[in-house]
Amino acid sequence: MTAAIRIGIMGDFEPTYHSHFATNAALYDAAAKLKVPLEVRWLPTPSLEGPAAEKTLRRWDGLIASPGSPYKSFIGMLRGIEFARTRDWPFVGT
Amino acid sequence: MKIADADSAENNSGSAHYVVTPLSCALPNRRADGPKASGEEHLKILPGTLLHSICGGEDDSEQYYCNYGVNEEYEKQFQAAGLRVSARGILGETRAVELPGHRFFIATLFQPQLSSRPEAPHRFFLAFLRAAIRFRKTRSKRSRKARH
Numbered sequence: 187m188t189a190a191i192r193i194g195i196m197g198d199f200e201p202t203y204h205s206h207f208a209t210n211a212a213l214y215d216a217a218a219k220l221k222v223p224l225e226v227r228w229l230p231t232p233s234l235e236g237p238a239a240e241k242t243l244r245r246w247d248g249l250i251a252s253p254g255s256p257y258k259s260f261i262g263m264l265r266g267i268e269f270a271r272t273r274d275w276p277f278v279g280t
Numbered sequence: 281m282k283i284a285d286a287d288s289a290e291n292n293s294g295s296a297h298y299v300v301t302p303l304s305c306a307l308p309n310r311r312a313d314g315p316k317a318s319g320e321e322h323l324k325i326l327p328g329t330l331l332h333s334i335c336g337g338e339d340d341s342e343q344y345y346c347n348y349g350v351n352e353e354y355e356k357q358f359q360a361a362g363l364r365v366s367a368r369g370i371l372g373e374t375r376a377v378e379l380p381g382h383r384f385f386i387a388t389l390f391q392p393q394l395s396s397r398p399e400a401p402h403r404f405f406l407a408f409l410r411a412a413i414r415f416r417k418t419r420s421k422r423s424r425k426a427r428h
Contacts, residue, residue, distance in 0.1 A: 189416075191409060191413055191416065192412075193412060204345070205345055205391055205393065205394065208393040208394050211393070211398075212396035212401065213409070215396045215400075215401035215402070215405070216401040216408075216409045217409060218398065218401070220406065220409055220413075222409070222413060247412040247413070247415055247416040248384075248408060248409070248411065248415065250408075253345065253346070255288065255348070256290050260288075270385065271385060274382055275383075276385075276411040277382075277384065277385045278384075278404070279387035279388070280388050280391045
């Protein structure tokens, strides 16, 4: 079996927020069409502030900056985006 | 951009450089209970961009749900820092940017996820997943090489 494509969503998941639900759904819609298994995890912005963040971010094949500012940690979000930008990691911010 | 105190007006930091500010115009199809930019807007995708190659043309319309956007006073500085505008609204507002030379780096004001459907996944997310799949292949090749 093909290994799952792993997508990390940087953001503070709020189940009642339609845009968050829709972000998960859009990824699964696309993965089903491409016939690839998908693993999605939300990465809370405060967890991206510290020195351990790089190790967390490297686990993912692609990174998304979620909608829904203000974030719990604006710095954490900026660090995450900076990682994607400077390390040439597939990234979208919507 | 080398602006040390660049911030979003949403954070109320008192910074002299808010590069993200409240949107000045509401979208024409704004929802009664929604933020300023909610509902659908027609866009122009700029030729020669990654977004254009994903969308396959210049005309697009997308769903929004937001109150803030790029402060156009900083557009030149964003461009000097390497960001390229890849979509504009009807009045020329910045609606998407990307980073040329990067394997896949696109930021949008609109939310393509709002118009994805199981029977019709959004091409933006299809393209992103394809990029992630390609990236994983290059990574696993590299780590195999490193072991030999």
